[in-house]
Amino acid sequence: xxxxxxxxxxxxxxxxxxxxxxxxxxxxxxxxxxxxxxxxxxxxxxxxxxxxxxxxxxxxxxxxxxxxxxxxxxxxxxxxxxxxxxxxxxxxxxxxxxxxxxxxxxxxxxxxxxxxxxxxxxxxxxxxxxxxxxxxxxxxxxxxxxxxxxxxxxxxxxxxxxxxxxxxxxxxxxxxxxxxxxxxxxxxxxxxxxxxxxxxxxxxxxxxxxxxxxxxxxxxxxxxxxxxxxxxxxxxxxxxxxxxxxxxxxxxxxxxxxxxxxxxxxxxxxxxxxxxxxxxxxxxxxxxxxxxxxxxxxxxxxxxxxxxxxxxxxxxxxxxxxxxxxxxxxxxxxxxxxxxxxxxxxxxxxxxxxxxxxxxxxxxxxxxxxxxxxxxxxxxxxxxxxxxxxxxxxxxxxxxxxxxxxxxxxxxxxxxxxxxxxxxxxxxxxxxxxxxxxxxxxxxxxxxxxxxxxxxxxxxxxxxxxxxxxxxxxxxxxxx
Amino acid sequence: xxxxxxxxxxxxxxxxxxxxxxxxxxxxxxxxxxxxxxxxxxxxxxxxxxxxxxxxxxxxxxxxxxxxxxxxxxxxxxxxxxx
Numbered sequence: 001x002x003x004x005x006x007x008x009x010x011x012x013x014x015x016x017x018x019x020x021x022x023x024x025x026x027x028x029x030x031x032x033x034x035x036x037x038x039x040x041x042x043x044x045x046x047x048x049x050x051x052x053x054x055x056x057x058x059x060x061x062x063x064x065x066x067x068x069x070x071x072x073x074x075x076x077x078x079x080x081x082x083x084x085x086x087x088x089x090x091x092x093x094x095x096x097x098x099x100x101x102x103x104x105x106x107x108x109x110x111x112x113x114x115x116x117x118x119x120x121x122x123x124x125x126x127x128x129x130x131x132x133x134x135x136x137x138x139x140x141x142x143x144x145x146x147x148x149x150x151x152x153x154x155x156x157x158x159x160x161x162x163x164x165x166x167x168x169x170x171x172x173x174x175x176x177x178x179x180x181x182x183x184x185x186x187x188x189x190x191x192x193x194x195x196x197x198x199x200x201x202x203x204x205x206x207x208x209x210x211x212x213x214x215x216x217x218x219x220x221x222x223x224x225x226x227x228x229x230x231x232x233x234x235x236x237x238x239x240x241x242x243x244x245x246x247x248x249x250x251x252x253x254x255x256x257x258x259x260x261x262x263x264x265x266x267x268x269x270x271x272x273x274x275x276x277x278x279x280x281x282x283x284x285x286x287x288x289x290x291x292x293x294x295x296x297x298x299x300x301x302x303x304x305x306x307x308x309x310x311x312x313x314x315x316x317x318x319x320x321x322x323x324x325x326x327x328x329x330x331x332x333x334x335x336x337x338x339x340x341x342x343x344x345x346x347x348x349x350x351x352x353x354x355x356x357x358x359x360x361x362x363x364x365x366x367x368x369x370x371x372x373x374x375x376x377x378x379x380x381x382x383x384x385x386x387x388x389x390x391x392x393x394x395x396x397x398x399x400x401x402x403x404x405x406x407x408x409x410x411x412x413x414x415x416x417x418x419x420x421x422x423x424x425x426x427x428x429x430x431x432x433x434x435x436x437x438x439x440x441x442x443x444x445x446x447x448x449x450x451x452x453x454x455x456x457x458x459x460x461x462x463x464x465x466x467x468x469x470x471x472x473x474x475x476x477x478x479x480x
Numbered sequence: 481x482x483x484x485x486x487x488x489x490x491x492x493x494x495x496x497x498x499x500x501x502x503x504x505x506x507x508x509x510x511x512x513x514x515x516x517x518x519x520x521x522x523x524x525x526x527x528x529x530x531x532x533x534x535x536x537x538x539x540x541x542x543x544x545x546x547x548x549x550x551x552x553x554x555x556x557x558x559x560x561x562x563x
Binding site for chain 1: 482483484485486499500501502503504506507508510511512514515527528529530532533534536537538540541542543551552553554555
């Protein structure tokens with residue numbers, strides 16, 4: 001390769017307009033953080049979300065880390081780069097998550113096991129092919145100035161919120177058993193749980209399902225054994241190694257042997273090939289390492305703060321600080337304590353709808369569980385904003401920030417794909433981060449089921465996209 | 481803003497996917513490479529950074545050579561020789 005002009009010498013990386021803007025963004029976060037902490041040190045709880053968000057944004061942009069690409073590029077262009085990166089992050093995060101669990105600071109709750117996971121994954125996986133990014137990928141791409149990705153975020157927000165707040169008209173799609181089971185739960189009247197499909201899906205179906213981690217199933221009485229052998233090794237690392245071996249064998253082996261002129265490869269050659277696949281994209285591998293480590297640290301930091309303030313949920317802290325608006329009837333807000341994306345976007349959509357006069361709190365999702373706090377004090381939502389800002393900082397430094405206005409085709413794909421992502425995430429109880437990444441790394445096997453659905457959806461999405469390309473190129477220069 | 485692809489001289493083709501995000505740039509690059517003969521060169525214009533990573537991996541895997549690249553202000557101009 002010759003005549004490469006990239007982002008210049010390190011000492012001059014910041015000495016340009018984008019670099020100054022990046023420094024400005026960094027200073028703005030530092031100043032806002034300092035002011036908030038001077039006003040009330042308890043804001044540290046919210047700021048931890050923001051700071052980890054910025055770090056996630058930096059790593060996501062550095063490694064172009066997008067789980068949509070992991071699934072899509074595998075089928076569309078036979079490139080395993082991102083799938084390998086995701087597996088590296090998964091293995092790493094599972095070790096850190098194990099440490100957090102044995103230290104007693106884990107904030108993770110296993111997901112219920114049921115049909116909804118694979119269907120949610122499938123709908124979500126189909127959508128991400130068209131949006132060009134997964135839930136976190138759309139955030140970091142928004143930070144690169146991609147307005148199409150911002151439309152994806154809008155669509156994810158405004159598809160989830162009405163879906164979680166479906167009215168009585170949707171009762172015709174509700175099985176009687178769900179309604180009966182929902183009634184048995186004795187929920188407060190203001191939640192009107194028998195009015196709407198999603199409420200009855202949650203209270204009449206999901207709440208009747210059970211779930212757990214591999215460690216809980218082992219239940220040996222030794223937390224170290226259950227956590228590191230059960231959750232980390234059996235639940236995360238072993239499946240990760242199996243998937244990596246499949247990726248090597250199906251997508252990388254043939255090209256590696258050809259490039260290295262190996263006609264009769266020995267086992268050692270395959271091991272070298274496997275390592276070459278793992279390190280083929282150093283940026284992606286480093287991002288996988290960084291995300292794995294910091295996602296674990298995030299869970300630990302939030303767990304430690306909960307211990308310090310003697311709380312279970314940020315809503316308690318907000319109440320004690322005098323903020324009562326937008327809290328659920330249990331005085332809680334959405335506060336996962338780790339990397340999560342879609343639920344806070346649903347809250348944003350619902351908060352706007354509430355401002356427009358619609359009652360969005362008469363359901364279990366917002367009214368009982370997550371609330372709709374003002375975006376300025378919605379900690380996970382500010383983590384999402386942190387991801388956008390972190391990605392923008394690095395993109396500006398690397399001369400990669402560029403406002404990109406979508407044309408009609410990409411805008412339509414963004415809106416339709418984003419809506420599918422939003423609905424898929426609500427059905428599957430999370431996105432590629434919450435329902436897959438955070439789950440499998442804590443020994444919750446439902447995450448692998450979500451991934452299976454996402455892979456199937458991604459495969460169907462790539463087929464549909466290829467059909468669209470063929471149809472669109474009839475009679476033009478690509479008609480061959 | 482439309483995707484442009486065409487022959488610019490003997491053995492030289494140009495693909496312009498500026499303004500498009502994933503998966504357009506990598507999928508159209510893959511399709512364009514099918515049109516080229518061994519030794520032909522593709523001039524590729526795009527402005528979606530993440531597509532670049534996939535295109536590099538795709539070129540390496542298929543034995544094509546990325547022999548010249550100009551990356552500036554979020555725009556990428558690459559020359560790829562088909563192997």
